[in-house]
Amino acid sequence: MVDWSRMVEVVNKVLADVNSRFPTATSFFDHLEVTRWPDGATCPYCTSQRSTPLPKEGRHHCNYCNSSYSVTTGTFLSGTRVDLRKWLAAVVIVLSEDYTQSTARNLAATxxxxxxxxCRMSRLIQIARHTDARFLASMNLIVSEKRFP
Structure with a gap:
């Protein structure tokens, strides 16, 4: 059984670290852009690097295919309204070994x-373990055989 008091301590440490490194959700979003696209933004639709940043929207406009995209487009975070810092904490919880017998209610309370x-976050993270492990790695998580069986 999961010791949620210990898990809450871990999550509080993670959230404190994330909130100190990234005081706003926008700063974490910018960090994801740098880690996912070290050579500049790449369109997920046509793979072109010719784009114009739309800073007010946190998006990019592809000058080749005329589409708009963000760092989360094509990932398990696509279309989310939840703060990305909470997503990071959810990733840490769901990918931990202790999470296997926990419930969505515990995650929600935490x-x-x-x-x-x-429940939706947990399901998407579990799917991303197998389909989007590269993006999980770009969230600065340690990808190892232990975390991604």
């Missing part, structure tokens, strides 16, 4: 989110 949102 992150102060709705249980349905927590």
């Amino acid at each position: 992150l102060s989110i709705n249980k349905n949102t927590a």
Whole structure:
């Protein structure tokens, strides 16, 4: 059984670290852009690097295919309204070895989110373990055989 008091301590440490490194959600978003696209933004639709940043929207406009995209386009974070810093904490919790027998209600209580949102987040992270491990790595998580069986 999961010791949620220990898990809450771990999550609080993660959130404190994330909030100190990234005081705003925008700063974490910018960090994801740099880690995902070290050579500059790349369109997920046509792989062109010819784009114009739209800073007010946190998006890029591809000058080749005329589409708009962000760092989360094509990932498990696509279309989310939840703060990306809470997503990072959810990733740490869900990918931990202790999470296997926990519930969405516990995750929701830990992150102060709705249980349905927590259930969806958990499901998407579990799917991303197999389909989007590269993006999980770009969130500065340690990717190892232990975390991604």
